[in-house]
Amino acid sequence: MPEITPSAGTVEYEDTGGGGPVVVLLHGLVHDASVWRKAVAELRTDHRLLTPTLPCGSHRRPMTRPPTPDLVNELVAEFLKRLDLRDVTPVESDCGRARTVAARHPERLARLVLISCEAFDDYPPGLPGKMISVACRVSGGIPPMVRTLGLEPLRRLPVGLGALTKRPVPDEIVDRRLRPLRTDPAIRRDFRHHGTHVRRTELLEAAQGLRHFDRPALVVRATEDRMMPREHGRRLAELLPRGRLVEIGDTRTLIAEDRPERLASLLRWFVAEG
Template structure:
């Protein structure tokens, strides 16, 4: 897997290559690029698809300890990733986390389109029971290690305070184990995770939402009807804020639509990019 040295640290990524429209897929907390494993093959034949693994707890290489790690750091890391690889006309796609909203506001120059998929927005932080559990774990000494061990227990994975809140269908055990292994085995990754979560500004996404009014480029908002973490009205609100926003709601799915309804999601992405090319 290729990697790139950025200001905040080393980021690994996958790149299908090719000459088609560039699509960059961003994941959420305690996931890595494998959350897109069913989407990439559907787009790859005629798109160049890149999937970086962000420092959200499932990354394998710790970030530089002397560089502050916060949502603002990740926004700049994403922008630097696009710059260093000289990616233009990018369709920036994000699920679960909300950093792409701020990227679109602060660094729109390389973006052609924006796709927001059931993500944090407005004042929804921490989102749902899992978000509150993460916040509490990060504030208690040893809490992150304990949380990772609990989530790693197979009988508990479907509980509504864990991965069960994110999907209607079980995520394969080998994928979940890959997501959790860095937090379970590497103290430096746990330190990164705490640094990130303890640096969240509660007003960040409210500010980003206001800024989205100026993102006058094609934008697609895809929301899960059965989402337990991201309020349904937030999808409608984001679509209304974006000057060229369009809302698609997907049934029989929770937050991770790429897990619950990958074929439908891939079809919506393909159609959106083709329509706005």
Template sequence: MTEPELSAGVLELSAGVVEYEDTGGDGPVLVLLHGVAMDGSLWRHVVADLRAGHRCIVPTLPLGGHRRPMRPDADLSVLGVARLVAEFLEALDLTDVTLVMNDWGGAQALVADGRDQRIGKLVITSCEAFDNFPPGLPGNNLHTSARLPGGLRTAFTLLRLKPMRRLPMTWGRMTRRPVPGEVMDGWFRPLWTSKEIRRDLRKYVLGVPPKDELLRWAEALRTLDRPAPVAWAAEDRAMPPEHGRRPAELLPRRGEAPATT
């Protein structure tokens, strides 16, 4: 069987230009979403494994790893990015999509806002959940940096130093093994070089709603009537395993018991 080529695309959406990669093909559609200060390369190994039998689409969300700044007036709050994901699915006319979330926790916002009609299956892996936005010690550190003038520029400049990336307050609690340096360089380069990209990330980090609104969104997962398996990393300290068990209990069609890896 010939493996589909991975092609790059761009979409002009309401917030700005969103880049994405698409394997094409006639297989079931997977849309793979990444988290803050990352890009679609997070999924490079998954795409390599699944592309022969699936159409894999990987957008670069405006969460700091994107290369094209969004419009100055773009809504890049948690809800705003969730709406952008829904707009992305609509622009590509995708239906019955398997939407896979990792790190970014917009699933609860998508469902609560009624933007989940194009989703056939929702796969939730270790991510922001309930009121853990941004998640854990790294998230708290990022939020503090975003509130300070020049804070994000300073924080990410320090991440040019490889040892800084393994600290508990940065990426040290996010992975069991170090992410290859060249991959992280690609994630951070837009934040190193563009004040507009830092502006976009600041909007997201400071655009988290109050705790009661986040919990209301989480409760809305009870209304999702499609399969929604949950998989969580057992050793994750930024996004604790308890946050994997709780959505699995909320989701009426979770498809299987929550898994830990």
């Protein structure tokens, strides 16, 4: 897997290469590039797709600087700069950080896609988000949280991974995402630092910055999302000067897992027309 070493530590990523439009796919907490595997399979023939694994709990290389949400935002901007990516379409799922990059560092972006992302004051979202927040703040709280998330009989419960998808994620993918937190104390330290340095005002600040993002923007929401309030999709689309809202049915938060073909078709259309 290729990697770059920006100022905060090594970031691994996957790159399909090719000469098509550049799309950077950004994941959320306790996920890695695998969340995009189905969409990548659909889009790779006519797009260049880059999927970095951000230091959000499923990364395999500890950071040299303790990560915070603000630092992850800057890492994404530095990732684009280090690889000299231009006319980029960043796609954010969950808390993938694209909206802050669009607000602070829009110079390399052609357009923006926000998929089922937390917004405004909904931070951290839902029962899983609040469970993670508590686990990070309680001494020794992360190992039991990871064990709970990893128990196969509990994986479909709405207090954990089951809140994110309608369809089961393969066990090998779940195990891959949880393994760094299970096995590496340095990754647990990174995750705890990230979780205890959340600024409640961060997304409100990003929302204000998005009012000045004058390029095409697409907000995609899942009609059966259990994590993100449905009305936040409309609010995000309305504050973006060129924002559009599309809702997708038969899916929860992780549309890339539940409805990858529909999502890929929508992204292909937006990159070509947006």
